[in-house]
Amino acid sequence: MKKVREVQSDQYLSSSELKSRIRDIPDFPVPGILYRDITPLLSDSRSFRSTIHCLANQFRDLPIDLIGAAEARGFLFAAPLAIELNVGLIPIRKPGKLPWKTLSYSYELEYGSNELHIHADAIPKGAKVLLLDDLLATGGTMEACAQLVEKAGGTVAACAFVIELCGLGGREKLKDYDVVSLLQY
Amino acid sequence: MKKVREVQSDQYLSSSELKSRIRDIPDFPVPGILYRDITPLLSDSRSFRSTIHCLANQFRDLPIDLIGAAEARGFLFAAPLAIELNVGLIPIRKPGKLPWKTLSYSYELEYGSNELHIHADAIPKGAKVLLLDDLLATGGTMEACAQLVEKAGGTVAACAFVIELCGLGGREKLKDYDVVSLLQY
Numbered sequence: 130m131k132k133v134r135e136v137q138s139d140q141y142l143s144s145s146e147l148k149s150r151i152r153d154i155p156d157f158p159v160p161g162i163l164y165r166d167i168t169p170l171l172s173d174s175r176s177f178r179s180t181i182h183c184l185a186n187q188f189r190d191l192p193i194d195l196i197g198a199a200e201a202r203g204f205l206f207a208a209p210l211a212i213e214l215n216v217g218l219i220p221i222r223k224p225g226k227l228p229w230k231t232l233s234y235s236y237e238l239e240y241g242s243n244e245l246h247i248h249a250d251a252i253p254k255g256a257k258v259l260l261l262d263d264l265l266a267t268g269g270t271m272e273a274c275a276q277l278v279e280k281a282g283g284t285v286a287a288c289a290f291v292i293e294l295c296g297l298g299g300r301e302k303l304k305d306y307d308v309v310s311l312l313q314y
Numbered sequence: 315m316k317k318v319r320e321v322q323s324d325q326y327l328s329s330s331e332l333k334s335r336i337r338d339i340p341d342f343p344v345p346g347i348l349y350r351d352i353t354p355l356l357s358d359s360r361s362f363r364s365t366i367h368c369l370a371n372q373f374r375d376l377p378i379d380l381i382g383a384a385e386a387r388g389f390l391f392a393a394p395l396a397i398e399l400n401v402g403l404i405p406i407r408k409p410g411k412l413p414w415k416t417l418s419y420s421y422e423l424e425y426g427s428n429e430l431h432i433h434a435d436a437i438p439k440g441a442k443v444l445l446l447d448d449l450l451a452t453g454g455t456m457e458a459c460a461q462l463v464e465k466a467g468g469t470v471a472a473c474a475f476v477i478e479l480c481g482l483g484g485r486e487k488l489k490d491y492d493v494v495s496l497l498q499y
Contacts, residue, residue, distance in 0.1 A: 152414070154413040154414060157413040158410065158413070164413045166413050168404075168405060168412070168414070168433055168436065171396075171402060171403045171404070171405065172380065172402035172403060172404055172436060173402050174396065174400050174401050174402045177396060177397065177402060177403060178397055178400065181397055195357065200385070200386040200389075201385040201386035201389060201405075201407070201411070204385075204386060204389040204390050204393065205389050205393045205403070205405065206393070208389065208390045208391070208393045208394045209393045209394040209396075209397040211356075211359065211362060211394075212362065212363055212366055212398075213397075215359050215363065216359050217356060217358050217362060218356045218357060218362060218390070219353075219356070219357055220353060220356065220386075220390065222386070225343065226386070227353070228339040228342040228343070228349045228351050229337070229339060229351060229353070251353065
């Protein structure tokens with residue numbers, strides 16, 4: 130008898146099937162923004178697992194030493210991807226969250242502004258860091274992460290996203306880096 | 315030739331080895347608190363992977379439908395554990411972060427107060443939810459998560475932690491639930 134949790138190789142879903150697990154929510158967090166809600170994708174094990182599998186396939190043969198991700202949604206994909214690729218994870222966090230000496234970077238968001246921190250000793254000199262976030266819009270958060278990785282002594286292997294909102298200038302802002310996304314809108 | 319990223323079964327670390335990857339930081343976030351910094355554990359792939367493996371071994375044979383976790387540090391362990399156990403993940407978040415209808419719960423923290431939300435439609439009726447967080451101190455955050463799971467129609471399969479700070483009343487606060495921790499201090 131098969132155990133419920135056993136994984137079949139044909140269990141992985143296609144991009145369009147994954148897209149069907151993203152819920153569109155108009156006017157969140159502010160009027161005029163169509164929010165792409167990833168929680169239905171996360172709560173469905175097959176979709177979540179397929180997402181991590183597809184991401185991993187993009188980077189399996191690249192030399193990557195670490196994965197970096199900004200809280201909080203970035204953690205949801207970066208942590209399993211780090212396990213899958215067998216590399217360590219570097220959390221990039223909001224002010225006051227990292228307990229050791231940090232480097233910081235301030236930037237403007239799509240709606241509001243933000244400041245991110247990385248532990249000053251997080252990255253061995255020259256380490257290749259894959260940066261991952263759930264969503265690419267204007268690219269501000271990812272650019273901040275890339276700046277922090279470089280400030281800390283690493284190099285950016287690539288910038289990866291589960292979702293890319295095309296036409297918001299994100300790729301242009303990240304033109305110095307390889308940009309990979311799984312689902313485009 | 316072995317690939318660097320290949321995983322050996324003897325690669326998993328013991329509890330005391332994992333503890334050596336937790337950094338003690340005095341007086342963070344406030345004077346008198348000894349903060350257990352998990353970032354060295356996360357950045358070392360062998361330690362991070364061993365942690366997820368040990369957690370998974372605790373729950374592999376339990377009937378679990380979903381894993382729930384509070385942002386942000388809870389996500390770091392809950393997301394790979396969900397992939398490892400092949401179940402979905404339910405993010406429990408701070409106010410204003412979840413875009414759909416939510417249920418909320420307010421509580422007092424070790425230092426300050428907090429309010430957490432869960433999507434009202436996140437949990438199918440009667441689903442068994444394993445709750446996971448990085449650290450058990452007074453148990454306030456986990457109790458909030460458990461209340462939210464039950465409000466949303468689920469049952470709490472167990473409350474799991476990477477680190478337990480013993481003697482702060484966490485287990486007493488969570489006495490209605492099975493509590494499992496990997497590393498005790």
